[in-house]
Amino acid sequence: MKLHIARPKFQKPVLKIIESSIQINLKNNMFESLTNYFVPKTKESALIYRTKIGVFQGWISVFVNSILFILKLAIGIMVGAVSVIADAIHTLSDVVSSAVVIWGFRQAEKPADVEHPYGHGRAEYIATLIIAILLSVAGIEFIEVAIDRIRHPEVVEAQWWMVVVLSATILLKELTARYAEFLSSKIASGTLHADAWHHRTDAISSLLVVVAMIAGIYGYPAVDGWAGLGVALFLIYTGFEIARDAVDDLIGKPPTTEEVENIRQIVMSVDRVLGAHDITVHSYGHDKFASVHVEIDADETTAVAHDISEEVESRIQKVFGVEPTVHMDPVHPKDPMVHEITTYLNQTWSGDDRITDFHDIRVVKTESHHVILFGVNMKVGMRQNQIVECCQSLEENLRRKFNGYEVNIKVSPLYRF
Numbered sequence: 001m002k003l004h005i006a007r008p009k010f011q012k013p014v015l016k017i018i019e020s021s022i023q024i025n026l027k028n029n030m031f032e033s034l035t036n037y038f039v040p041k042t043k044e045s046a047l048i049y050r051t052k053i054g055v056f057q058g059w060i061s062v063f064v065n066s067i068l069f070i071l072k073l074a075i076g077i078m079v080g081a082v083s084v085i086a087d088a089i090h091t092l093s094d095v096v097s098s099a100v101v102i103w104g105f106r107q108a109e110k111p112a113d114v115e116h117p118y119g120h121g122r123a124e125y126i127a128t129l130i131i132a133i134l135l136s137v138a139g140i141e142f143i144e145v146a147i148d149r150i151r152h153p154e155v156v157e158a159q160w161w162m163v164v165v166l167s168a169t170i171l172l173k174e175l176t177a178r179y180a181e182f183l184s185s186k187i188a189s190g191t192l193h194a195d196a197w198h199h200r201t202d203a204i205s206s207l208l209v210v211v212a213m214i215a216g217i218y219g220y221p222a223v224d225g226w227a228g229l230g231v232a233l234f235l236i237y238t239g240f241e242i243a244r245d246a247v248d249d250l251i252g253k254p255p256t257t258e259e260v261e262n263i264r265q266i267v268m269s270v271d272r273v274l275g276a277h278d279i280t281v282h283s284y285g286h287d288k289f290a291s292v293h294v295e296i297d298a299d300e301t302t303a304v305a306h307d308i309s310e311e312v313e314s315r316i317q318k319v320f321g322v323e324p325t326v327h328m329d330p331v332h333p334k335d336p337m338v339h340e341i342t343t344y345l346n347q348t349w350s351g352d353d354r355i356t357d358f359h360d361i362r363v364v365k366t367e368s369h370h371v372i373l374f375g376v377n378m379k380v381g382m383r384q385n386q387i388v389e390c391c392q393s394l395e396e397n398l399r400r401k402f403n404g405y406e407v408n409i410k411v412s413p414l415y416r417f
Helices: 011-038 044-078 081-110 121-151 160-187 189-219 222-251 257-267 300-322 336-349 382-402
Strands: 276-282 287-297 324-330 355-365 370-378 406-411
Touching: 011 044, 011 160, 044 081, 044 160, 044 189, 081 121, 081 189, 081 222, 121 222, 121 324, 160 189, 189 222, 257 276, 257 287, 257 300, 276 324, 276 355, 276 370, 287 300, 287 355, 300 324, 324 355, 336 355, 336 370, 336 382, 370 382, 382 406
Parallel strands: 287 324, 370 406
Antiparallel strands: 276 287, 355 370
16 A cells, blocks of 8 residues: 655745745856856955956947847848837947946956045946936937837747847846846945846837737738837836936935944944944945944043044954944943933834934033933934924923923934934
8 A cells, every 4th residue: 555645835935935046046157157267266455356246247248239229220220120220229328338337347346546545436326327218318319210110010020040049139138137136236336237238129129129020920010010119118117217326326325224333333342342333434435434433431541441432443343344433432320320321212212213322411510500411323314403392302201300400412414423
């Protein structure tokens, strides 16, 4: 008698996930081997290696897109299909954008100089923005052509071998996009991520063109114009999305929560550090500049405080590759009044979602004044009137709790965390 062992219902989905993971690992291993062959790792700096990866991807894109442009343009002229010609021009814009990628990485590689003391890292963002503009301009140009073809459709004399060739270009472009995405993850490059999506939009537009050609073969020539319009709109949308990210980087985006918390944990791991706040991170391409306020016991000597700041700088630089500016804040953790205020704030106000942090709590007592001083970090996105209202409520509450004390609250700027 044969025993039938029932398989769990979740076995198939699990197997599919495992198979998918294996395929992703094989793809990544293939990409990694290809990259190591053409751009081997040496003892050179991370910046030089990063530049080599970016330039290498740029030249791959130039080579692939140049071949595809010639193929698409030839087919478009042969059959008189506006969608195919528009797709060819899209591919030509990929050649130009890839040249911009190469330029961006070459510029970012330049060392800091008198006119650019923070280096040239943001040139990479400029390159990304240029790519986005080229995409949008190409899309706008072809809207008029596509609408004209919709209003006055022309017979597209396509052949099946042309459909096969264009289908092959879709596979090649998607492979190029995935490789660019792999390299963008490898070196954390927004420019290569934009370039990858440039390739992917070209593949998608080519797919629309293939559909239009097949429709033309079966006697529906108007589909050519609609496919061209779809390609044009897709170009504009993609250009807008990429441009928005590039502009955000140029203007200056806040650090991620993970970055801030990693810096905070590193600072707190240093002996004799009591707190860390007002963390600031500025990005200039791959280079970052940071500053942090560090709380220590006010009873520590100046020499000890200096040693603590040196250790904080050393650990942050070792992990993040940045040399931070460290501001030392002396506090009095052993003062019973400070302890009482700290406990009260944590118990009463820690649940207020408008406030993210209390720090640098001090009490000043003179013959004429008793003052409670501390800093707060507010939630990002709050309006000025909301911040003022929150601080007023906090001050009134503390005055009632600690009668006879003035309250002085310093709100940290929104770029400090």
